[in-house]
Amino acid sequence: MPEVIFAGPEGRLEGRYQKGKGENPPVALVLHPHPLFGGTMNNRATYELYQMFVRRGFSTMRFNFRGVGRSQGEYDQGQGELADAATALDYMQQMNPNAPFSWVAGFSFGSWIAMxxxxxxxxIVGFIAGSTPANLYDFSFLAPCPSSGVVIHGELDKICAPEETRSMVERTRTQKGRKIEFKTVPGADHFFETHMEAFISTAEDYLDNRLAHDTPEGEFHGDQ
Known part of the structure; x- marks a missing residue:
């Protein structure tokens, strides 16, 4: 997993990038938890999501938001971090100009940026969101959500109760043929510290089911 340094909106950004398999692999970008609360691209969930996409042949990158690790700049309340993520996706697409489609994954704060x-x-035809903090951030911008995806939450999450995130998902309108699924992992906390295998297994099952279909949009394409 080679280290990459690329130009961001407020200086250089540090990442880890793995080229995918074949001539034109799809692209996946993985976003880490909150920079002010210890979140980095080496967060375990972020790392495991990254490896999940790598195993499936995606050109995959995780990176540190501004002000984290060797990335320059300062925390910017999400606005700057969204610009960082857009720049990271641009960078990946420059290296994969014929990528057929892209996925994005994010954990906690990173899931808010991903959406x-x-x-x-x-x-971006699909997303995977872990521990989405619907009690801390406004998700009303998903109006309607243009991609199908899955939101995975710990049953015992004390930072954001799963009922709040489930309610957010149920209220979210989607474009025709798109669907957001909500999955809970029994016994898991916000960080899935003792349930990481179950978290990744849930994400893998969703991703594999989507990739098994002919269209990037997956089985829900045209169903509604």
Missing amino acids: QLLMRRPE
Whole structure:
């Protein structure tokens, strides 16, 4: 997993990038938890999501938001971090100009950024969101959500009760042929510290089911 340094909106950004398999692999970008609360691209969930996409042949990157690790800049309340994520996706697409489609994954704060990114980038056909903090951030921008995805939450999450995130998912409108699924992992906390295998297994099952279909949009394409 080679280290990469690329130009971001406020200086250089540090990442880890793995080229995918074949001539034109799809692209996946993985976003880490909150920078002010210890979140980095080496967060375990972020790392495991990254490896999940690598195993499936995606060109995959995780990176540190501004002000984290060797990335320059300062925390910017999410606005700057969204710009960082957009720049990271641009960088990946420059290296994979013929990628057929893109996925985005995010954990906690990173899932909030991921969902904002997919609203702006039509090439993103799927997303995986872990421990989405619907009690801390406004998700009303998903109006309607243009991509199908899965939101995975710990049953015993004390930072954001799963009922709040489930309610957010149920209220979210989607474009025709798209669907957001909500999955809970029994016994898991916000960080899935003792349930990481179950978290990744849930994400893998969803991703594999989507990739098994002919269209990037998956089985829900055209169903509604």
